[in-house]
Amino acid sequence: MTTNIYGWGLPVAASTYARDIDFGIRLIHWAMFTIFILWAIFFTYLLIRYKKRDGVPAEREPEHHGIISTSLIPDIIVMVFEIGLIFFYAIPVWSKVKTVFPKESEANRIDVIAEQFAWNVHYPGADGKFGKRDLAKIHFSNPIGLDHDDPAAADDVVLANEIHMPIGKPTLIRLTSKDVIHSFWVPEFRVKQDAVPGMTIPVWVEPNRVGTYELSCAQLCGFAHSLMRATVVVQTPEDYEKWLKSVAPVAVASASTSTKGSDSW
Amino acid sequence: MVKKNNHAAAAHDSHSHAHHELTFWQKYVFSLDHKIIGLQYLITSLIFLLIGFTFMMVMRWSLAFPGTPLPVLGRLFPADLAPNGVISGEFYNSLGAMHGTIMVFLGVVPLGVGAFGNYVLPLQIGAPDMAFPRMNMASYWTYLPGGLLMLASFVLPGGAAQSGWTSYPPLSIINPGQTVWLVGMVLLITSSLMGSINFIVTTLNLRAPGMSLMRMPLFVWSELVTSVLLLLAFPPLEAAAIMQFMDRVFHTSFYIPQGLVVLGMLHKASGGGQPLLWQHLFWFLAHPEVYVLLLPPMGIVMEIIANNTRKPPHGYKTVVASMCGIGAMSFVVWAHHMFVSGMSATLSNFFLVTTMIISVPSVAILTCMVFSLKGGSIRFNVPMLWALAFLPMFGIGGLTGLPLGLTATDIYLHDTYYVIGHFHYVVVTGSIVAMIGGVYYWFPKWYGRKMNDTLGYLHFWGTLACMNGVFFPMFIQGLAGQNRRYYDPTAHLHNLPTQPLHVVSSVSAWCLFLFQLPFIYNFFHSMFAGEKTEENPWKATTLEWACPSPPPHGNFEKTPRVYRGPYEYSLPGAKTDWAPQHVEAV
């Protein structure tokens, strides 16, 4: 059940780059613990050893000139560790996650349009082409303003708060928002990206574990920010195709089709 | 390099009376004396801290027991804020935004800079007052109305701000309540600018003869660097706030992009703006601001440690250089708050590097503090306990900044409880702990009486335990993925396993409040009935202890002359283990 994947600690890792991020989190926490314990022992020792004793005066340190002193040794150690972290860990991983995107032809593509307080998901359908979206056509029944006169929109699927992805293939998401800044965050994928109105921001993730996960909004977006969540379902490619067919709109002769699928939010 | 000083005339030109009696209003309300102004800031900021804390105590009910009515108080709130006594999303967000605003801008900074800085700085440099006493008074009387306006926003049309203390647009443009917040911020920024000019001029110009820059106490250095930060970092926020005000009131689009659709309707605005512009400008101030929160308390810790180890602290020059380094570097790290904001990923790498670099001077200062204990003769009085507690607590806060400052790990940790744990460790168990120590330390100077020690120890241990109880669980919750600013964490599955930790934090917070009661009682009772004390009860070397407790108007009978550094404890050949700065023969 889903509760097994969450606990007191990092949730299950369900994407290919999750383990890279987890490695950094774990490494830094080990380092922090070690640093803290060592300092705490030294600190406690000093407090006991140099507690005021009658007749024992304080010992001044020898005259020291200049800024460089032994107290900079911890600094040097920390600096070396940090430089290592920056160049061998943070820059490569960050680049992998945030700047190197899968080719559009090789990725499963969806558009995610956030709004107060739901996640609209626009699937391009079998033709792989996204139908045009038009602000003027936004309506309660058409939250992303899909232009049904566009032939590419005929097979598009628009859902609210439900994202499906196939396992083993990168999913490329174009993220935007209709109103305020939201943030696309799936803890199990270790993916997080703010959805900013006026900007279309690419995000990619390759799930590697079948299951149902949680998308939680991670940027204060209004009074119901606390309730803004969606379900993310990772399926085998076969199950994913089956599902996609089950929600595809029924082909109709006339151009204006309404999308099937849950619009309620 | 230090010229003969005749600054008395300069400081007194505005009130060059010799002996005329001041009215009650001139003496205690619109006082020009830095000491009275300092105490005004002290009491006001402590009250604001308490108010901000109260907001959080209400919020913690919602976090611990979401959906259940708030006991007793729930019935008192109007139905639109708390229907059936259950805290609504809007109310929770208002409390949250105002908690942050009050704590940072009305509490910690006025306490660290306005209260401690105002009272102690002129004394420590041997000055009779601040360089601009009238502007000092104006500073306080701009801060107080700004603060009252912020509080009043709860009952004004639109209600209080509810878009976070960070006020990100477009939310802050379309949400109610932000306009009063913006006006309040302008007042507070004005107060701060006047104060920072005063502090810099006073420190550079009004030092007593013999008080070279490298003989100044570290507390004075911390206030000097802090004032430079305030002077240069606040105006960008003011400009940003003006633009946000224009967006709200005059419907400009500085931060509004084209084609916003809010709740189904096209938002009427010209568009062409950029939400990220606000974030850059806000954090340009707000990052130096966190060092404003940190540096004066670090200065206070150095004062208390030097005094209670009876030896000069380790690495005076290193600490000075590090404080200046932190100040300078604080201007180039701001966008580590924005790694996932949508700003260019390459820009993120730049801020990653600068953020890692700024940890160097911070580590240096902390190291000097710890090394200062070595060789000392440590007295464990009440102020010293607070100063010592600062070290491991700030250590935890500082260390947990590391995974947040690193781009890759911040992807996961941004906007989780991990961040809340981090910054509360540095500001609450760090800065506030240090400043409480400062209150116990300088109370005898302010009121001529000592605070009660037993109540002080009780306050210390209870506070330290409860603070850790509130904030430590947040690291665990953050790693589990708990989001910030959720009034109902249980609406998300991944939050459920760590929900019990919210109860731990909440109960600790309510107990923390209870442990402040002995402090409040101790403070006011000792003011009138505490054990009387002399000029220098702690046997300290710095100049504020070289005048009566409390000092009279003008502070020193005659301008002291400084013969040595600020921390010449246990000087070989001296008669006592403390060699005051102003005494020639020891």
Place this chain on the structure above:
Amino acid sequence: MSSPSDIAAWQEPALTSSGVPNAKLGIWLFLASEVMLFSTLFTSYVVLRLGAASWPRGWVALNVPLAMVNTIVLITSSVTMVLAYAKVIEKDLSGFRKYMMATIGLAFLFLIFKSFEYGSHFTHHEYPSTSIFHAVYFTMTGLHCIHVIGGIIVNTGLLFMANEQFDHPLFAGRVEGAGLYWHFVDIVWIFLFPCIYLI
């Protein structure tokens, strides 16, 4: 009258640790903060303009000739401000009054021309909300006007103060400080004018 160092010494009733009188140091610090304030607006202007799909040309959308006149008015007022200060050093009260009134008068003239400019925009239904260009234009010139008004208030205050305190040792320092502020206001306009009107 005398070389600059003499003027400095005359103004310094008290020698300070830094060598710079309190008020003068204070004004410079204040101006540093003002530089940060206006730099932020200029930077925001650059960011918004670079990110905009299109941006009208200043000479098309705004009244450049009027602004040119205003530029000359403001620069002249800076000159009269310096002359007013010189008259204080020379202890010439009526000269000081003349030049200070000229400065204040020119500042008013600036505001009057500005109000014609704004009025014309409003008549054409051009408000800050009309476009991002207008938002930038009105906000930056508006904030500048507020600073001009501040300068008028300070200078008027000095004009009245001169009646009683012309010979006070600190009076010259105050005029100098106000002059520094006024020059700053002028310099901001000298940047604003080409950046908003001419490109």
